[in-house]
Amino acid sequence: MPNTSEAKARTTNPSDDEPCFCGSGRKLRSCHKTASPDSRAAHMTRLYREVERTIESYRADSPKQPPCREGCGACCSDYFPVSQVEFELLLVYMERHWSRAEIEEAFDRAEENLLLLERENPQMHASLTHPVDRKGELDAVRHHAGRNSFPCPLLDREKGRCRVYPARPFLCRTHGSSHTFYGSWRERLQPERVCEHIDGGRSHRKITPNVADLWPLYEELADVRVGARRRLLRQYPIFYWLVLYGRHGSGRTAELGSRDNFDLPLSEHNARMAAHGE
Ligand code: SF4
Ligand code: SF4
Ligand SMILES: [Zn+2]
Secondary structure, X not given: OOOHHHHHHHHOOOOOOOEXXXXXXXXXXXXXXXXXXXXXHHHHHHHHHHHHHHHHHHHHHOOOOOOOOOOOOHHHXXXXXXXXXXXXXXXXXXXXXXXXXXXXXXXXHXXXXXXXXXXXXXXXXXXXXXXXXXXHHHHHHHHHOOEOOOOOOOEEOOOOEEOOHHHOOHHHHHOOOOOOOOOOHHHHOOOOOOEOOEOOHHHHHHOOOOOHHHHHHHHHHHOEEEOOEEXXXXXXXXXXXXXXXXXXXXXXXXXXXXXHHHHOEHHHHHHHHHHHOO
16 A cells, blocks of 8 residues: 555646546646646546546456446435535536536525435534534544435436536545445444445455555545645535535536635645635
8 A cells, every 4th residue: 555645646746738627528728727737626636537547447357346337326325525626526517517407406406405404314414504623524424424315416316327427526436336444444344234235344345446545645635734734624415515505605506606626736725725724
């Protein structure tokens, strides 16, 4: 397993010759022209590609195959927190590929989801809507998160397909397709089911590649790090990000109020967020 500095080196090789994160198929420099190839969003996109390469090469070489595939969406009803930059990558993708009506419908569904969560899982609802820090959030997830009665608002419910598949967050890519690495080693080996199609613990590890070495990289991009100091940023499920951005951001649109996650080099953005205590 590479250590953190080796892992970090793999993402600090920015090039504006890479494909743009919006999924246009064009190069970054000729698509989102104000974006920095050294931004948090560009590094996260690079990390997504690394996850895909790891899983694809496992699939090519291993007789035991992870059962996850596009169109298998039962786990999209699980409670999945994602980081802000990952959510903004979804908005950028939606802005390019979805109609205005489809975007507005996702915001409507998100508001409905929040009402359902309040009724069905008041502990998780309280953790979302009250100002707990990331540790409080992780504790709530550990004790109260489970499967919701509703799927992610970005899922096509009829076809069971993710409608933002090329831009889906890190957890959506790794959950079920790779070793479970969230929590302690003891917890990782627990036999709880990953989903109705996969048992947990050792049997899960036998049919999936190990992407644990990519986790430190993910944390560096999801949180704020300045020198040795690291500040954990809050994460929310996609529906709640939609609720927050719809109510307090640019309204029920995929437009971004701030493009800092895209336009600023990562170290500059980290320093700015640390200085403002954001
Ligand atoms: S974790 Fe389970 S429900 Fe989710 S994609 Fe994989 S097999 Fe399907
Ligand atoms: S983003 Fe896509 S893969 Fe992730 S939970 Fe939503 S529908 Fe499922
Ligand atoms: Zn673009």
